[in-house]
Amino acid sequence: MGRVNAPTGRAGKAVLADLAMTQDTPAADPVLAGFRASIDNIDAALIHMLAERFRITQAVGAYKAQNDLPASDPDREERQILRLRKLAEEAQLDPDFGETFIRFIIDEVIRHHERAKNEA
Numbered sequence: 001m002g003r004v005n006a007p008t009g010r011a012g013k014a015v016l017a018d019l020a021m022t023q024d025t026p027a028a029d030p031v032l033a034g035f036r037a038s039i040d041n042i043d044a045a046l047i048h049m050l051a052e053r054f055r056i057t058q059a060v061g062a063y064k065a066q067n068d069l070p071a072s073d074p075d076r077e078e079r080q081i082l083r084l085r086k087l088a089e090e091a092q093l094d095p096d097f098g099e100t101f102i103r104f105i106i107d108e109v110i111r112h113h114e115r116a117k118n119e120a
């Protein structure tokens with residue numbers, strides 16, 4: 001049989017990363033492997049949810065640029081953060097962590113909106 005070349009490029013790297021994921025837990029430890037399979041599913045869901053959030057905020061950014069609306073809305077953000085802190089508490093997640101996480105995402109969205117306005 002001929003030699004198989006290692007996959008290259010961005011897609012190839014993803015294939016290799018997936019392969020590494022399946023090999024990074026010793027078969028002798030099925031408990032840890034089970035935990036990690038769940039973590040990997042959750043991480044994949046987080047990426048998909050973030051992608052959807054940025055897809056819709058991109059549309060918001062285009063709408064704001066077309067209608068000369070401000071890139072950020074601090075009052076809305078304050079309400080979002082208060083709501084999410086409460087939800088975090090109810091879910092036994094550290095609300096400070098929840099706030100830091102959503103703040104990081106919102107700040108990135110605002111950066112995108114400012115760029116969309118500058119390019120309009």
Ligand SMILES: C=C(O[C@@H]1C=C(C(=O)O)C=C[C@H]1O)C(=O)O
Nearest residue numbers: 057060071072073076077106109
């Ligand atoms: C998405 C918006 O733009 C900004 C980004 C927000 C977000 O990512 O949730 C919230 C408020 C705005 O500062 C919006 O105005 O709704």
